[in-house]
Amino acid sequence: MNPGNDDTIALLQRCNEGDEDAYGELFGRIYDDLHRRARQWTDRAGATLSTTALVHETYLSLAGAQLSLNDKAHFFRLAARAMRRVLIDAARRRDAQKRGDGYRRVTLDSKLFGAAPDLDIMALDQSLESLSASEPRLAQVVDLHFFAGLGFNEIAGLLELSERTVARDWRTARALLSLTLADVDPAAGPAGHA
């Protein structure tokens, strides 16, 4: 059923040694596992989807409890990115289907989900990419907090930072990203990327 955590540890080891294939292999496994779990969520009639729970379930299934701190941090960074990727891929598929039908791009509709503002997930993905070029740690904190649902204290533990630093990083990234995201007009229709 699962490849066992010995495998995962070996892959993480090879990642640490800079093995690109191992990185791809592990990312793929995490992605598949998350994707499968997200699909299984459909079995739970009416259950509320918890992305945080998905990421943790994937961690328990692929890694188990006894990873070194370094490996654990590495794993969660991958898992957060994989979660992000699962959602981006879903958004892409939907955009591809809706294109030409006059539908607007997938955003979180504030009418459906309360007062929260729209979030264009693909724009967020791009913004995060450019942020990580100059401020990799800020992007990482966003991945771990927003996409993997980890608390500041957990992130602080993984990245060996103080909780205060993590919280400040988050606030910085949160404001910066809203600056770039706010410039995307949600009514403008699909942007030029897919």
Place this chain on the structure above:
Amino acid sequence: MPEVDARLAPLLRAALDLPASEQAAFIQRECAADAGLRRQLERLLDLDRSASLPLDVPLDALAANLLGADDEDAPDELTGSRIGPYRLIEVLGKGGMGAVWLAERADGEFEQQVALKLIRLGMDSEHVKRQFRHERELLARLRHPNIAALIDGGLDDRGRPWFAMERVEGRPLGAWVRDRHPDLPARLQLFAKLCLAVAHAHQHLIVHRDLKPSNVLVQADGEPRLLDFGIAKLVEQEGGEHTATQHRFLTRDFAAPEQLRGEPAGTSTDVYALGLILFELLTGARYRKLDKSGGEITLRPSMVLAGDASGNTAPAGIARGDLRGDLDAIVMHALALDPERRYPGAQQLADDVRRYLDGKPIEARPDSFVYRASKFVRRNRAAMVVGALGVLGLLLASGVAITQAVQKTAEAERARVALRQSETVRDFTTSIFLEADPARAKGAETTVGEVLAAARQRVAKDLASEPEVAAQLLDQIGNTYVSLGEDSLARATLAQALVFNQRAQRPSLTIAASAGGRLAYYRYQDGDAAAALGELDALIERLQATADRDAETIAQLAKMHEFKGTILYASGNKEAARAASKAAVATWRRVRGDYASAYLFAAVGLSDLDAALGHGEDALKGAEEVLADPLLNSKDVPPALLANARGVRVRALQALGRHAEAEPLLREVIAEFGAQYGPGAAMTRYWRYRYAETLHALGRLHEAQSVADAVLALPPDGTAAYRRIRVQVLAAEIARDRHAGDAASRIATATTDACGKDGNADLCAKARVLAAPDAPVQGEAE
């Protein structure tokens, strides 16, 4: 994508590190030479104080939205994909509501093909989803040979409802009529069966709302099966704007006038639709194609038959003279514009069709039709109530008990009182029903809960002078609440029943026991087992001492023993529980003629207890006795009884170590429970767990592992967590025995959970043995 000034991030981070009072000075200093940079930094600090930035969106809602939207408009791409535990194989048909798929179980646990209906709309609010689940449970209990059973249902990842129904092989009614040219009696026989199936559903307070020939399949053996029962209602609940959503799905050709007006549908709506189906069966023509007014019926079947020019669908061998008179009257009575002037229920419609077939005078006479119809409704109000409240057993049970009382006593006085009571009961329940009838009380749909609440209020208000009747009704209502799981309402109502019972001239011992026994059980659930047992013993003593030897009194005595057994078992007093369970079975046996399934269920319970306590021989003997009972081999066997009896036989074989015999039977039991309750239901999981245990005992370790792991892979089912931990411990043990690489981590996790807050001492001890390095390789499997 707008580029962000790379200087901003470090500046913002530094500014956020400062107290707010020092930030202005900081910005002043850092951005002295760059006004643009300064404005951006100030804007960022403003944004930081805002509570609703894009990243404050809850990811879960976004994810649900995105994941739920995959493949929206490409149904054929769904082939091979999973909906709930099913894999879609091919589209059987498409309709306004969505597509119907042939689907099969995807987990390979057992083979089962179903018709899976995927409804084309989303259900968003939690409330609607809850309501949906509740209704689905009601529907799942609907079992009738002429109704295709709902097996499972849920919401897919897009929030679209789906239903898995028993797959029926047959021809739609229209096609069947065209192919087979059945004669008039054959058509009427089939129609009467449909009516009885609908009546059965009405007794469970389920209205079809979308009856039409295409929802009737006729099997090769000529038996009709109704599809899609109650689904129209489930779907309508989406939205909340009644009219709009109703019309979205309504099959207009078969809609009743009140449905077209957007009013709530009731049982008489189905009667109307049945009338239209009968019209079509008799004439070969669709009424609404002839008359689109939706108004009072003006076309009698005999007129249509006579004037039908096309002739190709006109039933062979049916002449105008066959229809004129009685059959015209029956159809028109079912099609009355005013719901109150129709047959009160599908049962009465079936009865009239049967009367016609038997050559007896029908109820709906063509002469002075309106007058007779209204009289009919008046005379049959009581029957109407039975139809509508059948599930409550309200009138039926009271009526039966009272009739028995009348028969029992020669005392004229008592008979007179009983008669008065029965009339009171009938008038009373009639008025409850009429009040709760959606056609009268416009607005919300009638639910069981509303009917009960209305009944309870009126009993207290209107029946104060009839404490005997009030006590009886309150006991019925209270016990209905019990079966609905409304415990606090059940307690209050049963306590009220006892109060009224005390005020009666002759307090009834059966009511004292029925209400008192259940209240004692609640007392145990509150944590006072000793007091509960004391009360039950007192009731048992009184029931044993009474001179009444009627079946109901004896049945109550048996129930008291059952309560006692349950409480003793849960309190750890297992041998005493077994004695109580034995007493219950012996008592039920005395009245098995009247209470066959109660007796058999009790016997199954005793066998289960025997097996659990290691009395394997007794358990096996008990189980085989039950399985040999004529009821178990008849068509009327309650499916749950059969499944449980077979399950208990397996438990007995396991207790005796006869695993090789248990193994094939277990697969049957799992299939049966899966079909009954759904593959993920707690009961089905339990048997899958037992199956893994048996495979383990047989040394088929890899199979055992995959069965146990499949159970663990299911989402939590909301029942006690120790059930899952139990499987975890077993899976860990299997992993250890097959020297799996992950055995150690499985054992570690299982031990943590078994000894944690959700575990229990037994499981913890078992897990610790696994964790101990010198543990025996083949541990105890039981």
